[in-house]
Amino acid sequence: MKVSPSIEKLVPYVPGKPIEETKRELGLDTVIKLASNENPLGTSAKVKEALMGALDSVFRYPDASCFELTQKISSRLQVPPDWLAFGNGSDELIDLITRTFCEPGDRVLMSEKSFAAYTIRAQSARAETQVFQMGEDLKIPAREIAQYLRKSRRPTDRVLFIANPNNPTGTYLNRDEMQEILSVAGGWDDFLIVIDEAYNEFVRASDYPDSLALVKNYSNVITLRTMGKVYGLAGLRLGYMVAQPKITQWVQRIRQPFNVNALAQVAAVAALDDGDYLKKSQEAVWSGLDYFYTELERFGLPFWKSQANFVLFDGLRSGREIFQALLKKGVIMRPLANYGLPRHLRLSVGLKEENEAAMRALENVLATVPEGSGV
Numbered sequence: 303m304k305v306s307p308s309i310e311k312l313v314p315y316v317p318g319k320p321i322e323e324t325k326r327e328l329g330l331d332t333v334i335k336l337a338s339n340e341n342p343l344g345t346s347a348k349v350k351e352a353l354m355g356a357l358d359s360v361f362r363y364p365d366a367s368c369f370e371l372t373q374k375i376s377s378r379l380q381v382p383p384d385w386l387a388f389g390n391g392s393d394e395l396i397d398l399i400t401r402t403f404c405e406p407g408d409r410v411l412m413s414e415k416s417f418a419a420y421t422i423r424a425q426s427a428r429a430e431t432q433v434f435q436m437g438e439d440l441k442i443p444a445r446e447i448a449q450y451l452r453k454s455r456r457p458t459d460r461v462l463f464i465a466n467p468n469n470p471t472g473t474y475l476n477r478d479e480m481q482e483i484l485s486v487a488g489g490w491d492d493f494l495i496v497i498d499e500a501y502n503e504f505v506r507a508s509d510y511p512d513s514l515a516l517v518k519n520y521s522n523v524i525t526l527r528t529m530g531k532v533y534g535l536a537g538l539r540l541g542y543m544v545a546q547p548k549i550t551q552w553v554q555r556i557r558q559p560f561n562v563n564a565l566a567q568v569a570a571v572a573a574l575d576d577g578d579y580l581k582k583s584q585e586a587v588w589s590g591l592d593y594f595y596t597e598l599e600r601f602g603l604p605f606w607k608s609q610a611n612f613v614l615f616d617g618l619r620s621g622r623e624i625f626q627a628l629l630k631k632g633v634i635m636r637p638l639a640n641y642g643l644p645r646h647l648r649l650s651v652g653l654k655e656e657n658e659a660a661m662r663a664l665e666n667v668l669a670t671v672p673e674g675s676g677v
């Protein structure tokens with residue numbers, strides 16, 4: 303079949319291995335999945351109740367304007383309603399941004415070892431990509447990006463994606479580092495800076511930038527948020543963007559009228575009202591991360607302090623081999639060879655028992671697979 307060359311060279315996204323598939327393939331009864339950064343606490347009881355109440359109405363089309371949700375987030379974030387746009391997951395907004403603002407051949411900028419959707423969505427919009435390399439710190443190279451934009455910016459450069467905190471490394475840009483980029487490119491009217499904050503609720507660092515203030519100060523900055531991570535709605539698909547209306551109006555124009563389904567809207571309003579669930583989720587993640595740090599240190603495995611709900615570590619052996627050996631013990635982690643990290647894995651925080659089981663399994667695997675094996 304004749305296919306567009308930019309689609310032909312597209313490397314598909316590899317999702318975390320599903321629980322049911324793992325059970326089937328390996329004949330296991332229980333499987334712990336710590337591979338997709340989902341909320342381990344399960345669906346909030348308040349969200350379930352709201353969803354039950356909404357079931358009778360699913361024969362109707364959803365509210366195309368997401369009215370109630372818009373009101374809620376607008377007052378929560380203190381931004382006008384027309385500064386918001388919603389998507390079927392923030393994944394869809396990444397797609398809408400590239401399709402709205404890029405011509406074929408325009409350039410989309412991103413760091414390596416960052417969220418895979420940026421590359422995939424840019425390529426499906428027939429855009430070119432420019433990828434910046436990371437240093438040993440596995441941080442998004444803010445200085446290099448700022449320097450490039452200052453000295454060698456090309457007229458076709460259109461969008462820069464920055465995941466902050468970054469997935470899959472868990473590292474973040476602080477206020478000064480973010481400002482380095484903005485003091486060069488903030489306010490350009492033919493170039494967008496997208497700050498993807500899928501994990502912002504997990505950040506503990508005190509010098510994390512306030513991206514909403516940046517949206518107010520710079521006409522070309524977009525903040526992306528999702529209800530899929532800390533709010534526990536990954537399966538319902540809901541994300542939103544905050545930006546000035548001269549950006550949101552175009553995204554509103556191109557999006558499908560019913561891109562956010564009725565249940566997602568109801569669930570999101572309920573989730574935003576469930577402060578206890580949010581607090582419990584944050585506490586579970588923070589104590590889980592601290593536990594992982596202690597254990598990884600005990601195993602002698604290098605890791606990168608994380609501002610998200612997962613941690614990246616160097617297994618000092620083939621990540622693929624560790625991944626396979628863990629699977630046999632019923633633990634799914636995320637190998638990162640396709641991000642140029644052949645020895646590394648990304649581990650999401652689960653429930654306390656799940657975290658402990660995962661560390662026992664990992665300790666076991668490290669004892670059976672010799673260091674340096676397969677790399």
Ligand SMILES: *Cc1c(COP(=O)(O)O)cnc(C)c1O
Nearest residue numbers: 391392393417469500528530541
């Ligand atoms: C998970 C994730 C998203 C996608 O969130 P959805 O709303 O579920 O589509 C976006 N960006 C980053 C960096 C993520 O890790």
